[in-house]
Amino acid sequence: MKILNIQQIREADQYTIENEPIKSIDLMERASYELFTWITERFNNDFSVYVLAGSGNNGGDGLVVARLLSESDYKVQVILPLGKNGSDDFEENLKRLKKINTISFLEELPEQISEKSIIIDAIFGSGLSRPIEGRLADLIKKVNNFEANKIAIDMPSGLFADKASPSEIIFKADYTLSFQVPKLAFMMAENQEYIGEFEILDIKLDKEYINNCLSDYSIYEVDSAIKNRLKLKSIAHKGNRGRATIIAGGYARMGAAILAARACLHSGIGLISVQTCPHCIDIVQNQIPEALILTDENEYVLGSYLDYSKQDVIVFGPAIGFAHKTLVLLENLLKDYQGQLILDADAITLLAENRELLNLLPEGTILTPHHGEFKRLVGKYSNNFEAIMQLKSFCMHHKVVVVLKGKFSAVCDADGKISFNPTGNAGMAKGGSGDLLCGILAAIYPRIKNSYETAKLAVYLHGLSGDISKEEKGENFMTPSIMIEKLQNAFKKIEN
DSSP, X not given: OBOOOHHHHHHHHHHHHHHTTOOHHHHHHHHHHHHHHHHHHHSOTTSEEEEXXXXXXXXXXXXHHHHHHHHTTOOEEEEOTTOSOOOHHHHHHHHHHHTOTTOEEESSOOSOOOSSEXXXXXXXXXXXXXXXXXXXXXXXXXXXXXXXXXXXXXXXXXOOSSSOOSOSOOOOOSEEEEESSOOGGGGOXXXXXXXXXXXXXXXOOOHHHHHHSOOSEEEOOOOHHHHHHHOOOTTOOHHHHOEEEEEOOOTTOTHHHHHHHHHHHTTTOSEEEEEEOGGGHHHHHHHOTTOEEEEOSSSSSOOOOOOOTTOSEEEEOTTOOOOHHHHHHHHHHHHHOOSEEEEOTHHHHHHHHSGGGGGGOOTTOEEOOOHHHHHHHHOXXXXXXXXXXXXXXXXXXXXXXXXXXXXXXXXXXXXXXXXXXXXXXXXXXXXXXXHHXXXXXXXXXXXXXXXXHHHHHHHHHHHHHHHHHHHHHOTTTOOHHHHHHTHHHHHHHHHO
């Protein structure tokens, strides 16, 4: 799903108005009916409704919703914090609303509001260009303290759509109901406390126009072409599924290697190998009898450059440590290995501490840092908007694919295009989850044969297995090992 900026969305509105054709006030009615439908499907008319309506078209949406709810026997009260004068469509809908004698207009919100209430934020939407101050700021602070159900139309007031917001005076919505396409702000971790759950309502803006809009940002959806690439012909053999090697862990740190290898095995790899110290061979053979062993000549750390000529993919880095021999092994892999490299965890820290190695990164290498690791590579940033700018710059400069892990993990390609992942949950924030992702990446690359497409699909499946684990086991009980078991369900879901 494409993410557009505010200017593009306004142009799509205008194009639809001119070419459907439809009057702007009728398009407002259509959008508001979708809002009304969403609300009434979730809240019955035992709930009291307070609508905070600004003076622009976002306020106009709020007034239409107030009218529709009142006509469906909801008790509706309206506050006009910006006054009664505004856009043409706002003023026309205010006239229509005043003809309904069941709606009350309040000068301000009461001091107490029951939990059996809905507060609808229709003050600014995406039309805000400056911080909220004065009486409006006091109003939003007051609303945020209520225990009512809070719904923002289009955008929570105070939140900017395309850049970081300069103030913390922002309406804290439980639900944000936006139109046609998502906003970039929805993907930013620091905004989640204000957005709550977001829903994109189809108001039938011109789809061809939207499809022709250029954007570097999207939310990932699995398409049929990718599904077909995962499938193998009935005459396939294990070589068609690919060969992967896991270089991870070390003495007393083999959990990372085991998790990555098991995830790889259960994501469809043909042959899995694990490079390990002599002391750890029994651990691997007991835990993963399917794995081939590549014996490192070092007793306690991994540092031997072995024969990887037949390996399609190598995972390097999880819990591998920072020994000098390990650093040399990484350097040799960057210089000589011809297959697909996946670098995670300690490998990324080694790159950050030995920055000359960044110039050796093969084109299409996949890196999977969390924000702490990424900051070691690119320097500090203060918000996620800055983070994605750094992400685009890093990927374009080094011609690599980076998975920046977190809420709505961002996958960036060498051209600076970013795909945000919609699956996953907070129960995945546990040690070993990243090792699992590495294994999925390694398993599906030989069939997808494209770093960016592999990364997007792997992150999606990783999050989906987490969502299934949470649903069945709960956020606290679920573990990366359970997520590996649930990969079977994740693959089945995308294959159907």
